[in-house]
Amino acid sequence: SQQGEEDPQALSIQEGENATMNCSYKTSINNLQWYRQNSGRGLVHLILIRSNEREKHSGRLRVTLDTSKKSSSLLITASRAADTASYFCATGNQGGKLIFGQGTELSVKP
């Protein structure tokens, strides 16, 4: 019962470039969250955007939400090798629990 689907599945960029990942979902949401997972580690919460918000920033992260298109994007600016990880979106639904997507694998080459 996957709700969020990330695109692309894998992304490889050079250090200093921007990385953009997208998440699409199917039903109405309360909020959408992005998580990072480094290799061999658990997921770490990055940012939460509510359904009535359109954009949110945290450091080098910028998240947008378009509820009319049921999609969100995560932009990482000026990427670093340390940003290499898998990134997951998770949707919070009214009366439901968080549902995680399958993730985007980001590789940032020095």
Place this chain on the structure above:
Amino acid sequence: NAGVTQTPKFQVLKTGQSMTLQCAQDMNHNSMYWYRQDPGMGLRLIYYSASEGTTDKGEVPNGYNVSRLNKREFSLRLESAAPSQTSVYFCASSEDSPYSNQPQHFGDGTRLSIL
């Protein structure tokens, strides 16, 4: 501040063996969760607990049992392990109800192989 701690980190079992995966959180969170992560499948919820003494099935509960021993601890038991249960298991917690859609805090996982 350890957050969510899972033990063991790695385990190899033979088909039919049983084992319990342990999870403890020190953030005084009400809700706790067990997920499994498989390649191409993302995270799938096995069981969750909204408070001490309560547990509920998630998306893939078959073959598993759980115990919410107290507010801190939430264990996952495989009674008779099967190769299909080879996976990485994550425990997570959140401050309030699972239905409040709050951020979850994850442990670093248990990598379980069943031969």
